[in-house]
Amino acid sequence: DIQMTQSPSSLSASVGDRVTITCRASQIISSYLNWYQQKPGKAPKLLIYAASSLQSGVPSRFSGSGSGTDFTLTISTLQPEDFATYYCQESYSTITFGQGTRLEIK
């Protein structure tokens, strides 16, 4: 089974900051990596698919990069509505999520 490890588990940042979240796969998964945002009490929302493709309707301040085993999600300029939990998900074998990264207001 493929394991997905995100870092950090939690992160404090301020509006306007640039933030990077990392996701590492336990084996090579090419670019089969997706990112989601989840706000409290809500279902997750797809942000990025295939490592770097922006889902329709998602603001361009979100970007993804990486391939193989190491991936990053970057938010270029944090907005108040971006404070949430973020999950990576491998889609190389089945569907496995990372443990999540909670982004909090500093």
Place this chain on the structure above:
Amino acid sequence: QVQLQESGPGLVKPSETLSLTCTVSGGSISSFYWSWIRQAPGKGLEWIGYINYSGSTNYNPSLKSRVTISVDTSKNQFSLKLSSVTAADTAVYYCARVNGGNLLVDCWGQGRLVTVSS
């Protein structure tokens, strides 16, 4: 605009079977894959399994022995059964659409909290 809605009991007794149904509206179930994903209180996301319109399934190995996912194309619905539940199965259960090639989950239901308790 495809919408998904979970339905079913919110309380299940230990050792019994959890049963949920997802109704798909605004689109046909006869394409894509359809999945169940759960989230225990305060925890992360756990994929349970998925099915396509023809009934082909794939389950999380850790739950495979207890899970059955089925589809009813005439009703545009798919269903989850999880047997022999314990308190550890208490979670919000989401139904979702899986976009086949990249297995990305691009549409989610609002979620249904199921509590396992006597």
